[in-house]
Amino acid sequence: MxxxxxxxxxxxxxxxxxxFYAGAYSRIVRLMVVVAAVATVGILARWGSRVxxxxxxxxxxxxxxxxxxxxxxxxxxxxxxxADTDKPAGGSATSFALRFGLLGAVGYVIFMSSIVSLSGLxxxxxxxxxAILLEAMYETYVALRRGL
Amino acid sequence: MRKLSILMMVGMAMLLxxxxxxxxxxxxxxxxxxxxxxxxxxxxxSGLCALGQGKATAAATEALxxxxxxxxxxxxxxxxxxxxxxxxxxxxxxxxxxx
Numbered sequence: 001m002x003x004x005x006x007x008x009x010x011x012x013x014x015x016x017x018x019x020f021y022a023g024a025y026s027r028i029v030r031l032m033v034v035v036a037a038v039a040t041v042g043i044l045a046r047w048g049s050r051v052x053x054x055x056x057x058x059x060x061x062x063x064x065x066x067x068x069x070x071x072x073x074x075x076x077x078x079x080x081x082x083a084d085t086d087k088p089a090g091g092s093a094t095s096f097a098l099r100f101g102l103l104g105a106v107g108y109v110i111f112m113s114s115i116v117s118l119s120g121l122x123x124x125x126x127x128x129x130x131a132i133l134l135e136a137m138y139e140t141y142v143a144l145r146r147g148l
Numbered sequence: 149m150r151k152l153s154i155l156m157m158v159g160m161a162m163l164l165x166x167x168x169x170x171x172x173x174x175x176x177x178x179x180x181x182x183x184x185x186x187x188x189x190x191x192x193x194s195g196l197c198a199l200g201q202g203k204a205t206a207a208a209t210e211a212l213x214x215x216x217x218x219x220x221x222x223x224x225x226x227x228x229x230x231x232x233x234x235x236x237x238x239x240x241x242x243x244x245x246x247x
Contacts, residue, residue: 025224066231073227076205077219080212122242129235132228 017148024135025070031131032063036124043120054110054117058124061106065099066128072096186244193240197233204229 036059044052072095103125110118142148208226212219 022220025227065234066227069230070227073223073230076209077212077223080209081216081219118245122238122245125238126235128231132232 013148020142020148021139024139027138028128028131028135029066031134032059032066032127035130035134036063036127043123047117047120051117051120053115054120055124057106057110057116058121059127060124061103061121062125062127065103068095068099182247186247189240189244190237193237197237200233200236201230204233 036056040052040056040059043055107118107121110116110121204226208222208229211222215222
């Protein structure tokens with residue numbers, strides 16, 4: 001029985017697949033930027049500035065939220081993999097909890113002041129979901145087309 | 149006996165399909181039940197999402213501890229999982245505001 005690691009890609013085809021799937025996170029971030037820009041312009045043109053601004057604000061919060069999730073997950077993974085680290089995990093845990101505080105505070109201010117549309121804000125919060133769905137569709141297309 | 153059971157089944161089917169009379173009733177009394185329902189819906193959604201996130205994080209932690217070499221893939225799956233689970237609570241929030 002050979003003791004070679006079965007998870008390590010060896011053929012060029014496997015290496016190509018590995019590099020393609022490794023770039024998924026950066027593609028999702030790029031997709032979020034593109035979807036936010038395109039959808040904000042469309043909403044501004046269709047429903048006016050109040051809804052458009054709400055949507056842009058929602059996209060901003062969703063983007064910050066997504067970045068904070070990544071940072072927190074990175075910190076947790078560091079703690080697990082490097083068990084002897086002396087760095088305290090309080091900062092990442094605080095930012096993980098602060099995300100909900102930020103969301104609640106912005107929603108409350110908008111709800112009370114009616115400066116921008118709350119519906120637009122709520123729609124903007126779904127930006128990561130839209131980007132992930134688009135990435136899933138792209139990966140399915142590439143898998144079927146190139147057999148990765 | 150067989151005929152009787154068939155007749156009973158047909159009768160039950162007709163009762164299920166029967167349309168009640170559309171008579172006008174009294175005006176519904178105003179209640180304060182909606183905010184309670186919204187709060188309950190949000191509480192259930194948040195609680196279940198928290199359970200889901202906890203299970204996802206626990207599974208990812210275990211997988212990372214067993215196989216630190218697969219960190220990139222596990223981390224990416226966890227990020228996507230957490231983002232998608234959070235969106236489920238957002239769906240409830242949207243439904244509450246849309247109602």
